[in-house]
Amino acid sequence: MSLIQAEGLYAGYGGVDILRGVHLHVEADEIVVIVGPNGAGKSTAMKALFGLVPIRAGTVTYLGENITNRPPERMVTRGVAYVPQEANIFPSLSVLENLELGAYAVPGDLTPRLEKVFALFPRLKERRRQQAGVMSGGERQMVAMGRALMVDPHLLMLDEPTAGLSPRLIDETIQRIQEINQLGIGVLMVEQNARQALAVADRGYVLATGENRHEDTGPALLADPEVAEMFLGG
Amino acid sequence: MIELIHLLINGIVLGSILALGAVGATMIFGVLRFAHFAHGDFMAVGAYFALTVVTVFNLPVLAALPVAMLGMAGLAVGIDQLIYRRIRRVQPVILLISSFATALILRSAIQMIWGGSNQVYEVGIQLPWRIGPIAIKPDHVLIVAAAAILVLLVHGFLTRTRMGKAMRAMSDNMDLALITGIPAERVIMWTWAIGGALAAAAGVLLGMDTRLHPTMGWTLLLPIFAATILGGIGRPYGAILGGLVIGCAMELSTLVLPGTYKPAVAFAIMILTLIVRPQGIIKGSV
Numbered sequence: 001m002s003l004i005q006a007e008g009l010y011a012g013y014g015g016v017d018i019l020r021g022v023h024l025h026v027e028a029d030e031i032v033v034i035v036g037p038n039g040a041g042k043s044t045a046m047k048a049l050f051g052l053v054p055i056r057a058g059t060v061t062y063l064g065e066n067i068t069n070r071p072p073e074r075m076v077t078r079g080v081a082y083v084p085q086e087a088n089i090f091p092s093l094s095v096l097e098n099l100e101l102g103a104y105a106v107p108g109d110l111t112p113r114l115e116k117v118f119a120l121f122p123r124l125k126e127r128r129r130q131q132a133g134v135m136s137g138g139e140r141q142m143v144a145m146g147r148a149l150m151v152d153p154h155l156l157m158l159d160e161p162t163a164g165l166s167p168r169l170i171d172e173t174i175q176r177i178q179e180i181n182q183l184g185i186g187v188l189m190v191e192q193n194a195r196q197a198l199a200v201a202d203r204g205y206v207l208a209t210g211e212n213r214h215e216d217t218g219p220a221l222l223a224d225p226e227v228a229e230m231f232l233g234g
Numbered sequence: 235m236i237e238l239i240h241l242l243i244n245g246i247v248l249g250s251i252l253a254l255g256a257v258g259a260t261m262i263f264g265v266l267r268f269a270h271f272a273h274g275d276f277m278a279v280g281a282y283f284a285l286t287v288v289t290v291f292n293l294p295v296l297a298a299l300p301v302a303m304l305g306m307a308g309l310a311v312g313i314d315q316l317i318y319r320r321i322r323r324v325q326p327v328i329l330l331i332s333s334f335a336t337a338l339i340l341r342s343a344i345q346m347i348w349g350g351s352n353q354v355y356e357v358g359i360q361l362p363w364r365i366g367p368i369a370i371k372p373d374h375v376l377i378v379a380a381a382a383i384l385v386l387l388v389h390g391f392l393t394r395t396r397m398g399k400a401m402r403a404m405s406d407n408m409d410l411a412l413i414t415g416i417p418a419e420r421v422i423m424w425t426w427a428i429g430g431a432l433a434a435a436a437g438v439l440l441g442m443d444t445r446l447h448p449t450m451g452w453t454l455l456l457p458i459f460a461a462t463i464l465g466g467i468g469r470p471y472g473a474i475l476g477g478l479v480i481g482c483a484m485e486l487s488t489l490v491l492p493g494t495y496k497p498a499v500a501f502a503i504m505i506l507t508l509i510v511r512p513q514g515i516i517k518g519s520v
Contacts, residue, residue: 050413052412052413072412072413072415073412073415073416073417075415076413076414076415077415082413084409084410084413087407087409087410088410089407089410090402090403090406090407090410090411091406091407092402092406093399093402093403093406097399097402097403100396100399101399101400101403101411101414101416102414104396104400104414104415104416105414105415105416105417106415107396147414151415
């Protein structure tokens with residue numbers, strides 16, 4: 001059974017469909033990457049899955065249950081966490097408060113979850129009293145991912161987690177994502193740095209103008225000359 | 235010099251009252267993104283709640299304060315559920331106008347229930363305490379102390395409780411709060427409860443300092459908005475600071491201007507803030 005599966009998704013804003021029949025699925029232990037040119041509908045696909053953009057047609061199933069158009073708070077309680085590309089932290093709150101709030105919908109003993117996040121991102125433990133808004137881009141991305149991990153998700157959805165980061169931080173972030181995946185968390189991410197992301201991905205989807213164009217294992221997509229030429233910048 | 239100190243004392247008293255009103259107004263703005271024009275009248279209703287408790291049960295004002303706060307908290311949540319909740323998703327300006335209407339309704343209700351004339355909690359003159367040449371009214375000390383305790387309680391709520399943190403989070407980044415699974419409606423109810431309670435406290439303290447009148451809150455609405463803008467919209471700590479600055483500025487202005495210009499001083503500071511530093515002292519969320 002797939003962790004999450006979308007079939008024939010039509011979704012968009014104000015009656016205009018940005019997604020036109022998109023399908024995708026993520027298995028429990030996978031890293032799945034969505035790549036594609038600007039305006040392909042990558043972020044919209046993520047938002048539609050998470051209940052942030054209304055789905056007009058098609059279905060989303062999570063662990064076999066139909067969750068089409070379910071509101072975000074219900075997704076969180078079922079174990080799906082989503083990190084938007086921008087504005088993904090609470091800037092005036094401390095790092096620790098950001099993490100605590102991440103667990104708001106699934107209360108209980110936070111200590112083991114905090115330990116888990118701090119083990120992945122030791123920097124956050126050092127700076128837990130710091131106001132999140134004044135931290136560097138890389139650290140903010142850690143806070144954002146840490147916040148999402150506080151719900152103990154089965155599925156982590158990341159929208160361009162390396163956007164705006166330096167090459168060194170991109171490598172580090174991708175490595176962290178692999179470590180998160182090794183904890184048994186399925187990862188679905190949209191990525192502009194397609195080559196690096198596909199290199200670590202179990203599978204990838206290429207979207208263009210709201211439709212599926214290619215899908216294959218990460219290495220196979222990287223090796224595909226057509227994909228390389230059209231979507232990975234030659 | 236003595237006059238200056240007396241004016242400063244008055245300014246701190248007025249500033250404490252403004253701060254309580256401004257904290258609630260700024261929290262409501264932070265969470266709901268609209269300027270709540272009925273906030274001044276929340277203060278007045280709270281003050282009259284306390285008047286009823288004082289007269290019916292023959293209690294001292296400060297004992298009636300918690301009752302008034304609780305009553306106004308309930309009324310604020312009720313008004314939100316009855317009026318604002320239904321129009322929250324339409325244009326903000328409609329919400330703003332409806333709060334204006336709510337203000338008028340509340341003020342008229344006060345006139346119908348308690349009458350339109352001036353009233354006081356306690357009849358009689360308080361002898362001031364004298365520290366050398368400086369005279370301090372005991373009520374002034376009580377007002378500032380009560381305001382300080384309430385501000386500390388709000389601080390504790392915002393920094394130590396789950397709901398308080400969720401409120402700050404929603405004020406910070408509404409979309410992310412939704413994505414995180416923070417229950418927006420519950421946070422909104424708590425925001426109204428606390429905003430209403432603090433407004434009631436401000437009203438009661440204002441009534442202790444001066445007198446009760448149906449327009450007592452309305453006339454302070456402008457200074458309260460000035461305090462929230464000066465402090466940074468959506469920033470509770472900024473609002474406290476803003477309240478104290480505006481309160482002192484209003485009182486000190488009487489050294490050079492007639493007393494009737496006090497609200498104009500608050501207005502001038504508000505305009506100046508908007509021109510020079512629109513984000514406020516503590517960078518606001520708008």
